[in-house]
Amino acid sequence: MTRYQHPLAPTPLRVGLLAALLAAPVAAKPPVYATPAETAFVDALMAKMTVEEKLGQLNQPPGVGNNTGPAAMAGNEDQIRRGEIGSYLGTQGAALTCRLQKIAVEESRLGIPLLFGYDVIHGHRTVFPVPLAESSSFDPDEVQHAARVAAVEAAAHGIHWTYAPMVDIARDPRWGRVVEGAGEDPYLGSVLAAARVRGFQGDDLRKPDAVLATAKHFVAYGAAEAGRDYNVADISERTLHEVYLPPFKAAIDAGAQSIMASFNEIAGVPMHAHRPLIQDLLRKEWGWDGLLVSDYTGVMELMPHGVAANREQAGALGLRAGVDVDMVSQIYVKDLPAAVKAGRVPMAEVDASVRRVLNAKYRLGLFDDPYRSCTPDGARERALTLAPEHRAAARRMAQKSMVLLENEGDVLPLSKSVRTLAVIGPLADHRRAMLGNWAVAGREEDAITPLEGLKAALGDKTRLIVAKGADIDSQDTTGFADAVAAAKQADAVVMFLGEHPDMSAEANNRTSLDLPGAQEQLALAVAATGKPVALVLLNGRPLSISRLKGKVPAILEAWFPGVEGGPAIADVLFGDVNPSAKLPVTFPHNVGQVPIYYAHKNTGRPPSEQEKYTSKYLDVPWTPLYAFGHGLSYTTFRYDAPVVSKKTLVPSALQQQVSVRVTNTGKRAGEEVVQLYVRDDVASVTRPVKQLRGFQRVALQPGESKVVTFPLGFDDLAMLDDRMQRVVEPGTFTVFVGGSSDRTREVGFEVADR
Numbered sequence: 001m002t003r004y005q006h007p008l009a010p011t012p013l014r015v016g017l018l019a020a021l022l023a024a025p026v027a028a029k030p031p032v033y034a035t036p037a038e039t040a041f042v043d044a045l046m047a048k049m050t051v052e053e054k055l056g057q058l059n060q061p062p063g064v065g066n067n068t069g070p071a072a073m074a075g076n077e078d079q080i081r082r083g084e085i086g087s088y089l090g091t092q093g094a095a096l097t098c099r100l101q102k103i104a105v106e107e108s109r110l111g112i113p114l115l116f117g118y119d120v121i122h123g124h125r126t127v128f129p130v131p132l133a134e135s136s137s138f139d140p141d142e143v144q145h146a147a148r149v150a151a152v153e154a155a156a157h158g159i160h161w162t163y164a165p166m167v168d169i170a171r172d173p174r175w176g177r178v179v180e181g182a183g184e185d186p187y188l189g190s191v192l193a194a195a196r197v198r199g200f201q202g203d204d205l206r207k208p209d210a211v212l213a214t215a216k217h218f219v220a221y222g223a224a225e226a227g228r229d230y231n232v233a234d235i236s237e238r239t240l241h242e243v244y245l246p247p248f249k250a251a252i253d254a255g256a257q258s259i260m261a262s263f264n265e266i267a268g269v270p271m272h273a274h275r276p277l278i279q280d281l282l283r284k285e286w287g288w289d290g291l292l293v294s295d296y297t298g299v300m301e302l303m304p305h306g307v308a309a310n311r312e313q314a315g316a317l318g319l320r321a322g323v324d325v326d327m328v329s330q331i332y333v334k335d336l337p338a339a340v341k342a343g344r345v346p347m348a349e350v351d352a353s354v355r356r357v358l359n360a361k362y363r364l365g366l367f368d369d370p371y372r373s374c375t376p377d378g379a380r381e382r383a384l385t386l387a388p389e390h391r392a393a394a395r396r397m398a399q400k401s402m403v404l405l406e407n408e409g410d411v412l413p414l415s416k417s418v419r420t421l422a423v424i425g426p427l428a429d430h431r432r433a434m435l436g437n438w439a440v441a442g443r444e445e446d447a448i449t450p451l452e453g454l455k456a457a458l459g460d461k462t463r464l465i466v467a468k469g470a471d472i473d474s475q476d477t478t479g480f481a482d483a484v485a486a487a488k489q490a491d492a493v494v495m496f497l498g499e500h501p502d503m504s505a506e507a508n509n510r511t512s513l514d515l516p517g518a519q520e521q522l523a524l525a526v527a528a529t530g531k532p533v534a535l536v537l538l539n540g541r542p543l544s545i546s547r548l549k550g551k552v553p554a555i556l557e558a559w560f561p562g563v564e565g566g567p568a569i570a571d572v573l574f575g576d577v578n579p580s581a582k583l584p585v586t587f588p589h590n591v592g593q594v595p596i597y598y599a600h601k602n603t604g605r606p607p608s609e610q611e612k613y614t615s616k617y618l619d620v621p622w623t624p625l626y627a628f629g630h631g632l633s634y635t636t637f638r639y640d641a642p643v644v645s646k647k648t649l650v651p652s653a654l655q656q657q658v659s660v661r662v663t664n665t666g667k668r669a670g671e672e673v674v675q676l677y678v679r680d681d682v683a684s685v686t687r688p689v690k691q692l693r694g695f696q697r698v699a700l701q702p703g704e705s706k707v708v709t710f711p712l713g714f715d716d717l718a719m720l721d722d723r724m725q726r727v728v729e730p731g732t733f734t735v736f737v738g739g740s741s742d743r744t745r746e747v748g749f750e751v752a753d754r
């Protein structure tokens with residue numbers, strides 16, 4: 001069979017034992033970042049540095065009060081004076097960072113400025129919806145803008161470097177960190193990774209509002225066995241290249257200056273010691289010259305992983321693998337100087353990493369202006385913190401993030417002239433739940449709760465009856481009676497149920513995906529009143545809520561929606577905004593279906609109702625509760641049959657265009673995320689039943705139609721063959737277009753043999 005190789009694909013490197021991991025699809029051209037002036041500057045500086053000062057540049061202690069991991073010794077001012085600190089984790093605020101910067105610049109021997117790194121994950125003080133929520137918008141421009149706003153605010157607080165975007169693909173919702181990423185799909189994950197990198201870094205790193213972006217966690221962190229954080233990932237080379245690596249490649253192509261190593265091992269090699277993936281793939285094959293930072297104590301953890309016997313060995317392994325910056329362990333600075341001087345650790349390895357730290361400082365312009373965030377009176381920081389346009393952007397992002405899962409009988413939108421509204425549930429007035437997890441600089445007092453949002457939208461003419469009904473995570477049902485009584489007195493009911501924000505994100509894993517505590521029972525008891533009930537979910541992972549389907553008529557997935565969550569929820573509930581978000585991750589019927597994702601393989605025995613010996617379950621359907629890409633609107637959309645520009649493509653011109661007419665068939669204006677999936681019908685290796693290859697948001701007035709056109713090229717049709725070469729194989733392809741991965745219309749075409 002003829003295989004068409006991408007004209008730009010260089011021959012993959014295949015080196016030594018771990019060759020399998022290296023046979024990657026390859027970048028077009030290695031990006032070259034360092035200018036001659038930068039190299040000359042850094043050379044001259046490095047020539048003056050002692051071993052201790054060099055290792056100091058690689059040291060990143062936490063600042064005082066940082067608590068994103070196990071307790072650690074904070075970096076102190078004398079260490080700055082001695083040149084033993086290159087960067088800080090979790091230190092922010094213009095006054096503090098400027099004071100520490102002054103010590104570095106004026107009191108250390110070489111005056112090298114510090115870098116301040118911080119977890120700016122979804123907004124800074126203006127907390128945006130959690131990343132999984134933002135990703136539900138399928139709106140790269142809005143996501144990019146959210147990251148830009150976060151960078152502007154963070155930079156004003158003295159931050160140079162964010163540990164975001166988290167680009168880990170997550171197909172196991174037990175894993176708490178599913179909330180931090182873009183969900184299950186590598187294509188969506190790649191588009192949004194690039195958008196976030198562009199947003200954080202802006203158009204010029206030297207501008208005072210740019211922050212270095214960090215694609216994390218490299219790599220396959222989301223493949224943790226059993227959804228248990230930090231656990232082993234044992235995945236195939238194909239899965240690594242097809243699922244977990246693409247968002248990192250996209251982030252790099254968008255200019256990401258930093259990458260963070262992940263806590264997991266892959267097939268026996270901890271990522272903080274993974275030379276093949278860091279040195280050979282990232283550095284050599286992809287040509288990436290940015291800054292690779294360890295995760296929190298990641299270098300030290302090479303000891304409990306069992307590949308280093310002591311701190312020096314751990315440091316040597318990390319450095320050799322290409323982990324440039326040692327976050328929190330303080331191993332490089334404390335345990336490597338003697339090893340370098342004795343020749344046990346090559347100086348060249350230290351130099352390579354020091355160069356990358358200094359390059360980053362140079363690219364940010366810190367050698368020219370180390371005080372770029374400092375205004376004597378803190379005016380810049382004050383003016384930009386929670387600026388009205390930042391809050392407006394957070395509200396818009398939240399509006400676009402909420403997924404309407406159900407709306408039987410058009411319960412939503414609610415009328416603003418409702419006379420009595422019951423507001424039920426433990427999250428109705430829960431300020432922390434607006435922020436979600438990883439809102440490190442966020443403050444509860446900045447957040448507007450749903451109850452406050454509803455009150456502001458309705459004014460005095462509506463009577464609100466508030467009943468908590470249950471706690472988030474307790475079996476106590478004594479509050480049910482009040483909740484049911486409130487519902488009975490009301491014309492309509494809104495319930496706010498879900499998870500506590502500390503039930504998702506790092507180390508917050510669950511073996512159940514059910515609504516915690518007695519909340520499901522509460523929902524059923526309230527729904528049994530027969531009143532029009534809308535359930536708003538606030539949570540950080542897919543939930544198995546199949547028992548509510550058909551009982552609770554309207555369900556809106558609002559995730560953890562940020563400081564403007566309350567008003568944004570009201571906007572959607574009352575129809576000022578028509579929901580348009582789509583699920584970036586599959587919702588299972590129950591946890592036993594995990595991992596469940598739309599881009600699965602067909603198997604030799606695809607599930608069938610008629611045939612017993614097929615791939616399915618006895619107790620639940622094999623299909624999801626809500627599929628990837630699902631999300632309703634207050635209007636409806638019709639898709640005509642898609643058409644292709646060419647029935648047959650020839651190898652010399654692998655360009656296809658797929659068009660589909662989409663019509664708003666309802667009574668309200670709305671936006672639809674039109675999704676395009678591709679399947680390679682018969683190939684030399686098995687392919688997913690469909691893979692997302694494009695999406696577009698289209699705004700339609702009632703009755704209006706638009707033709708949406710998607711270009712498809714080599715990359716959209718390509719796959720890795722049995723030799724891990726990126727090829728397009730001749731044969732038939734099916735294109736699926738629709739408003740959800742499970743509701744599509746199809747068209748086929750062929751790639752000819754010659």
Ligand code: BGC
Pocket residue numbers: 068069089119163216295296506
């Ligand atoms: C997390 C990272 C985070 C780092 C610094 C770690 O525990 O895994 O995502 O960036 O802490 O706070």
